[in-house]
Amino acid sequence: MNTELMVKNATQVKVDEFLTRPLRMLIDGAWVDGEHGERELIDPTTGAAFARVTRGSEANVDAAVRAAERAGAVWRELTPARRAELIHRLGELIHEHADELALLESKNTGKPLSQARMFDVAHAAETAIANSGWATRLNGETRDMSRPGDWHAMTIRQPLGVVGAIVPWNAPLPMAVNKTTAALAAGCTVVLKPAEITPATTVRLGELILEAGIPAGVVNIVLGAGSVVGEAMVQHPTVAKISFTGSTEVGVRIGQACAASMKKCSLELGGKSPVIVFPDANLAKAVPAVAMGIFGNSGQVCAAGSRLFVHQAIHEEFVAAIAQFANQLRVGAAGDADLGPLISDTQKQTVLGYIESGIQEGATLVCGGDITGPGYFVRPTVMTDVHADMKMVREEIFGPVLAVQTFDDETSLSELLARANDSDYGLSASVWTRDISTALTLARGLEVGTVRLNSAVGIDPALPFGGVKMSGTGRENGIEGVEQFTEIKTIVIDLSS
Ligand code: NAP
Ligand code: MG
Numbered sequence: 001m002n003t004e005l006m007v008k009n010a011t012q013v014k015v016d017e018f019l020t021r022p023l024r025m026l027i028d029g030a031w032v033d034g035e036h037g038e039r040e041l042i043d044p045t046t047g048a049a050f051a052r053v054t055r056g057s058e059a060n061v062d063a064a065v066r067a068a069e070r071a072g073a074v075w076r077e078l079t080p081a082r083r084a085e086l087i088h089r090l091g092e093l094i095h096e097h098a099d100e101l102a103l104l105e106s107k108n109t110g111k112p113l114s115q116a117r118m119f120d121v122a123h124a125a126e127t128a129i130a131n132s133g134w135a136t137r138l139n140g141e142t143r144d145m146s147r148p149g150d151w152h153a154m155t156i157r158q159p160l161g162v163v164g165a166i167v168p169w170n171a172p173l174p175m176a177v178n179k180t181t182a183a184l185a186a187g188c189t190v191v192l193k194p195a196e197i198t199p200a201t202t203v204r205l206g207e208l209i210l211e212a213g214i215p216a217g218v219v220n221i222v223l224g225a226g227s228v229v230g231e232a233m234v235q236h237p238t239v240a241k242i243s244f245t246g247s248t249e250v251g252v253r254i255g256q257a258c259a260a261s262m263k264k265c266s267l268e269l270g271g272k273s274p275v276i277v278f279p280d281a282n283l284a285k286a287v288p289a290v291a292m293g294i295f296g297n298s299g300q301v302c303a304a305g306s307r308l309f310v311h312q313a314i315h316e317e318f319v320a321a322i323a324q325f326a327n328q329l330r331v332g333a334a335g336d337a338d339l340g341p342l343i344s345d346t347q348k349q350t351v352l353g354y355i356e357s358g359i360q361e362g363a364t365l366v367c368g369g370d371i372t373g374p375g376y377f378v379r380p381t382v383m384t385d386v387h388a389d390m391k392m393v394r395e396e397i398f399g400p401v402l403a404v405q406t407f408d409d410e411t412s413l414s415e416l417l418a419r420a421n422d423s424d425y426g427l428s429a430s431v432w433t434r435d436i437s438t439a440l441t442l443a444r445g446l447e448v449g450t451v452r453l454n455s456a457v458g459i460d461p462a463l464p465f466g467g468v469k470m471s472g473t474g475r476e477n478g479i480e481g482v483e484q485f486t487e488i489k490t491i492v493i494d495l496s497s
Contacts, residue, residue: 033054044340109343158489182477275308297339331371364384428451430452
C-alpha cells in the first residue's frame with residue numbers, strides 16, 4: 001500500500017471513530033448531552049442512519065448564552081492582535097484537517113468528497129484566515145463638527161456582545177466558520193447552531209476551536225431543532241444579534257421576533273437568481289458556468305442561477321449545450337461523482353413536485369427528472385417553454401432545476417431588466433456579454449446584492465454578499481460582514497471647558 005493511501009485510510013478511520021460516539025454540544029468549553037434525547041443522522045446517499053446526535057433544550061441554550069456572556073470579558077481582554085492570532089490559528093487547523101473535514105462533510109451531506117474538499121473546506125479555511133485580519137483593523141474615526149466651538153468628536157466601534165448564529169444544511173462548515181470568525185474578529189462571543197440534520201463538521205469545528213486556544217465559552221455550539229433551540233436563541237434577552245442563513249419563511253419570522261426587542265439581525269435568505277446570456281458572449285465559457293451555477297451542490301445553493309434568459313438567436317444551441325453538459329454529469333455516491341443527492345427525502349419530494357408543477361403548467365422537460373436508487377438523487381433538469389408566472393419560476397426550488405426563458409432583438413434593456421427583476425427575491429444575477437455598456441447597464445439595474453459579469457464567481461471572503469427584497473438584509477464577508485457585529489458610538493468632547 002502506498003503512503004498516500006495509508007494516510008487516507010488513517011483519516012477515514014479517524015472519521016469513523018468520531019462518528020461512533022453521539023455528537024454532543026459545546027457549552028463553556030465542555031462537551032455536554034442535551035436535555036431532549038438524541039436523533040439519528042441519515043446518509044442522504046443511502047437513506048440509512050450513520051450516527052447519533054444529542055438534542056438540546058431551551059435550558060441548554062440558556063446555559064450556552066450565559067457562558068458566551070461571561071466569556072465576553074475574557075475575549076475582549078485579549079488584544080486585537082492576540083484575537084487575530086487565535087482566529088488565524090483556527091483557519092490553519094481547518095486547513096491541516098481538510099481531508100478529515102471533507103470526509104465528514106461528504107458523509108453528512110452526501111456532497112462529493114472532491115467538492116467538499118475543494119469548495120466547502122477550502123472556503124472555510126480561507127474565510128477564517130481572511131476574517132482574522134479584521135480583528136486588528138476595526139476602528140472608529142474623528143469627525144470635524146459643523147457647529148462653532150472647540151470640539152473633539154469621534155466614533156468608536158464596539159462589539160455587540162453575544163451573537164446567535166443559525167446555519168442551514170447546504171454548506172454547513174463554511175457558513176458556521178464565516179459567521180463565527182466574523183463575530184469573533186469584531187470582539188463578540190458566539191452561540192452557534194447548525195441545522196439539526198448536518199451537525200457533524202460543526203461539532204468537529206468545536207474541537208478545533210478549543211485546540212486553537214480560543215478560550216472556553218467564547219464559542220458555544222448548541223444542537224437540536226430550529227423550532228426549539230433556534231427559537232430559544234432568537235427569544236433570549238442576552239443575545240444581542242442573530243445572524244441567520246436559511247429559508248425566507250423562517251427568516252421573516254426571525255426578523256419579526258427580533259424587532260420586538262430591537263435585537264439586531266442579519267438575514268441571508270433564498271433566491272431565484274437570473275442569468276442573462278447574449279449571442280456575443282463567450283459561449284464556450286458560459287455553458288459550463290451557467291450549468292454548474294444551477295447544478296452545483298445539486299442546486300442547493302442560495303445564489304443558484306435558476307432563471308435563464310437566453311437570446312432567441314442562440315436559444316436552441318445554448319439549451320442543447322446545457323442539456324448535453326447536464327447529461328454527462330455523474331450523479332451518485334461514488335468518489336468520482338460530480339453531483340451528490342439532495343439533503344433529504346423531503347427536499348427530493350419538494351424538487352420533484354416543482355418539476356411536476358412545471359410540466360402541468362405547460363413547460364417542456366428537456367432533460368433530467370428522477371433517478372432510481374435508495375438515496376435522494378435527482379438528475380440535473382432543464383425546462384423550456386416556461387413563463388414568468390409559473391410556480392417553478394416564481395418560487396425557490398433549491399434543487400438542480402433550470403427554467404429557461406428567451407428574449408430577442410426587440411427586447412429593450414429596460415424590458416429585460418423588468419423581466420429579470422420580476423421576482424420576490426434579489427440575491428444574485430449573472431450577465432454574459434462582451435458589450436461593456438450592456439453589461440454595466442444591466443449590472444446597475446438588476447435588483448440584487450451581487451452581479452457576476454462573464455463569471456461564475458460571486459462569493460469570496462473579500463466581497464460583501466447578501467440580498468435585497470425577500471433575499472434578506474445585511475451583508476456577510478469583507479469588512480461589511482465584520483462591522484455588522486459592531487455598534488458605532490459617538491463621543492463628543494467640549495475642549496473649552
Ligand atoms: P430553514 O428551516 O430556514 O432552516 C435554516 C436554519 O434555521 C436551520 O438551522 C434550522 O434548524 C433553523 N430554524 C428553523 N426554524 C427555526 C426557528 N423557528 N427559529 C430559529 N431557527 C430556526 O431551512 P430548511 O427547512 O432547512 O430548508 C427549507 C428551504 O429553505 C429550502 O428548500 C431552501 O429553499 C431554503 N434554504 C435556503 C438556504 C440559503 O442558503 N439561503 C439554505 C438552506 C435552505 P433545523 O433545521 O435544525 O430545524
Ligand atoms: Mg425548516
